């Protein structure tokens with residue numbers, strides 16, 4: 001016999017209830033029928049749907065002005081679900097066009113995992129609009145089903161003009177998937193700019209506390225949402241109730257955290273260039289960044305909370321820096337409330353050849369920072385302390 005819930009009387013909990021059940025008890029066959037067909041609201045089995053996911057999805061709909069969102073177990077599951085679902089809305093050429101600077105695991109997904117399913121990928125520099133147009137044009141008699149881009153790329157923060165790319169996609173009948181993880185809906189809402197699918201890794205800024213893995217796909221078209229839900233159930237991509245519940249709490253401070261961490265990053269980008277041993281700072285608000293003009297147009301003076309800098313002395317200099325600045329933890333993720341550092345050459349871009357790394361501008365002295373919400377003086381103190 002299960003213990004019965006304590007009666008609440010007329011009182012409602014203020015905090016969002018955490019509902020970890022894997023299955024729901026139904027009163028009768030009529031209820032089963034109505035819920036299964038979608039005529040009545042309700043839940044049956046947590047892999048298909050559960051209340052904490054639905055609550056999180058409605059928050060993400062609000063943030064992205066979306067018609068529908070699915071929450072998945074992590075960002076990669078969300079990207080995979082989008083690719084699979086997108087195939088139901090095209091001409092079946094099996095061709096994908098993708099940015100040549102995508103998140104490493106996404107590139108591996110495209111180059112190693114989806115090939116057995118009859119899909120081939122072509123890569124293009126999506127910061128270069130003319131190159132995107134040329135690639136789409138050349139494929140006109142066998143068009144790409146999907147173009148995959150990132151709003152802001154890792155680690156050197158190269159930008160893509162989502163709206164301009166979306167217009168090109170519409171012209172050539174190609175769907176557009178935007179991985180918006182580095183920008184987050186605080187900086188960019190790709191669906192409003194014409195994208196068909198927007199993916200977020202909630203593991204990063206949206207989660208904000210390094211305590212969950214979760215991903216999401218948001219769309220403007222309800223047929224795509226229905227197909228995504230089916231893909232999630234059958235392939236098993238659903239996110240668990242506990243991380244969904246934690247994310248709901250994270251979202252209550254999302255805008256505050258983004259505002260503060262981006263303000264910190266803009267100040268740090270300026271101050272870091274005065275630090276001894278720093279030879280270059282990569283931040284789109286700085287005039288020497290290759291996408292500076294686009295950055296000003298899209299994000300004004302505030303192009304996000306991520307930045308990179310280069311240390312004179314390569315790997316050894318980075319080692320010394322990490323040992324000295326212990327308050328800034330070295331960990332290969334981003335988006336935490338605390339500032340963290342990462343080393344692209346040894347983590348995200350480890351498996352590239354030396355030449356390919358060099359071609360992307362990822363040197364042995366390159367450090368990536370995910371800037372947090374610390375009071376600025378405290379943050380700067382971590383860099384200047386002897």
Ligand SMILES: *Cc1c(COP(=O)(O)O)cnc(C)c1O
Pocket residue numbers: 074075076077103150154179181182201202203204213214215
């Ligand atoms: C982390 C990340 C992902 C993958 O998300 P997970 O939640 O780790 O699966 C995808 N894209 C980008 C840009 C990321 O930073």
